[in-house]
Amino acid sequence: MIQEQTKEAGPTPTPRPESRAGLAYGVAAYGLWGLMPIYFHAIDRVPPLEVLAHRIVWSAVLLAGVIAWRRRWAELSRCLRQPRTRWPLTAGTLLLAVNWFLFLYGVSTAQLVQTSLGYFINPLLNVLLGLLVFHERLRGVQWLALALAAVGLVYQVAALGQWPWIAFTLAGSFAGYGLIRKLVPVDTLLGLTAETLILLPAALAVLAWWAWQGPFALGSEGWALDLLLMASGVATVLPLFCFGQAVRLVRLSTLGFLQYLGPSLQLLLAVTVYGEPFSPAQQVSFGLIWLALLLVSVQGLFARRAITVPAQPADAASSPGSARHRGQAASS
Numbered sequence: 001m002i003q004e005q006t007k008e009a010g011p012t013p014t015p016r017p018e019s020r021a022g023l024a025y026g027v028a029a030y031g032l033w034g035l036m037p038i039y040f041h042a043i044d045r046v047p048p049l050e051v052l053a054h055r056i057v058w059s060a061v062l063l064a065g066v067i068a069w070r071r072r073w074a075e076l077s078r079c080l081r082q083p084r085t086r087w088p089l090t091a092g093t094l095l096l097a098v099n100w101f102l103f104l105y106g107v108s109t110a111q112l113v114q115t116s117l118g119y120f121i122n123p124l125l126n127v128l129l130g131l132l133v134f135h136e137r138l139r140g141v142q143w144l145a146l147a148l149a150a151v152g153l154v155y156q157v158a159a160l161g162q163w164p165w166i167a168f169t170l171a172g173s174f175a176g177y178g179l180i181r182k183l184v185p186v187d188t189l190l191g192l193t194a195e196t197l198i199l200l201p202a203a204l205a206v207l208a209w210w211a212w213q214g215p216f217a218l219g220s221e222g223w224a225l226d227l228l229l230m231a232s233g234v235a236t237v238l239p240l241f242c243f244g245q246a247v248r249l250v251r252l253s254t255l256g257f258l259q260y261l262g263p264s265l266q267l268l269l270a271v272t273v274y275g276e277p278f279s280p281a282q283q284v285s286f287g288l289i290w291l292a293l294l295l296v297s298v299q300g301l302f303a304r305r306a307i308t309v310p311a312q313p314a315d316a317a318s319s320p321g322s323a324r325h326r327g328q329a330a331s332s
Contacts (some may be wrong), residue, residue: 013284022249029242034265048104056203060196092180099173099313112270118170119263125175152288161279
C-alpha cells in the first residue's frame with residue numbers, strides 16, 4: 001500500500017535551489033539584524049528619538065510603495081477599519097516602537113552588550129508565553145533551559161548589582177509584539193504597513209517639532225547623512241522581507257538555529273569593534289543562556305524530525321521499497 005502511494009506521488013518536491021535560497025534569506029535576515037549596529041553607529045550623532053521618527057517615516061514611504069505596486073490598498077483599508085485588527089495592531093505598534101527606540105538608545109549609549117542579551121532572552125520568553133497564554137506543555141529539557149537562563153540572569157544581576165532593564169524591556173516588548181502578531185489574522189506585509197501608518201502621525205509630529213526646535217539632522221550636515229537617514233526605511237524593511245521569504249522556504253527548526261546569529265553578531269561587534277566591557281559575570285551569564293538556547297534548539301530539532309518521519313508499519317518495513325520510502329520521508 002505504501003509502495004503504491006510512493007510510486008504515484010513520488011518524492012516530496014523540495015527543490016534544492018529553493019532550500020538554498022531559503023537558507024540564504026534566513027542568514028541575510030538575521031545577519032542584517034546582527035550588523036544593524038554598524039548602521040546606527042554611523043548616525044549616532046542624531047538623537048535616538050529623531051532616528052526613530054525617520055525610521056518610521058521612511059519605512060512607511062517604502063511600504064506604501066510596495067502596497068501600491070501590489071494593489072492591496074483595499075485590503076489595508078479593511079484591516080485598519082476593523083476593530084478586531086486595528087486595536088491589537090495599535091498595541092503591537094506601541095511595543096514595536098518601544099523596542100526600536102531602546103535598541104537605538106542602547107547603541108547610542110554604548111550598551112550593545114545589553115541589547116544583544118535582550119535578543120538572546122527573547123526566544124526563552126516566547127517559550128514562557130507559550131506556556132502561560134497557549135497552555136503549551138513544556139518537556140523536561142525546556143524546563144531545564146528556562147532554569148539555566150534564570151540562574152544566568154540572577155547571577156548577572158547579583159554580580160553586577162544592577163538590573164539589565166534594557167535587555168529585559170527589549171525582550172519583553174518584542175515577545176509581546178510577536179504574541180500579538182500571532183493572534184491577529186493579518187499577513188506580514190499588511191500588518192507591518194498598518195503598524196507604520198499608525199505610528200506615522202506621531203513620527204511626523206516629532207520631526208516637525210525637531211525641525212522647529214532645532215537642530216534638525218536632515219539637510220544640516222550634507223548629503224551623506226541625509227542618505228543614511230532616508231535609508232533607515234530600507235534597513236528596517238529589508239531584513240523583515242528576507243525573514244518572510246525564509247519562513248516559506250526553510251524549516252522552522254532551521255530558523256530556530258539561525259535566530260541566534262543576530263544577537264551573537266551584536267555581541268561580537270560590541271566587544272571587538274566598539275570596545276564595550278564584557279565582564280566575567282556577563283560571560284558566565286551569557287554562557288548559561290547560550291547553553292539553555294542550545295538545549296531548546298536541539299530538542300526542537302529532534303521533536304520536528306520525529307513528527308516529519310512517521311513510524312513505518314511492519315509490512316512496509318519488510319518490503320523492497322521501504323528503504324527508499326524512508327529516505328524520501330526523511331528528506332521531505
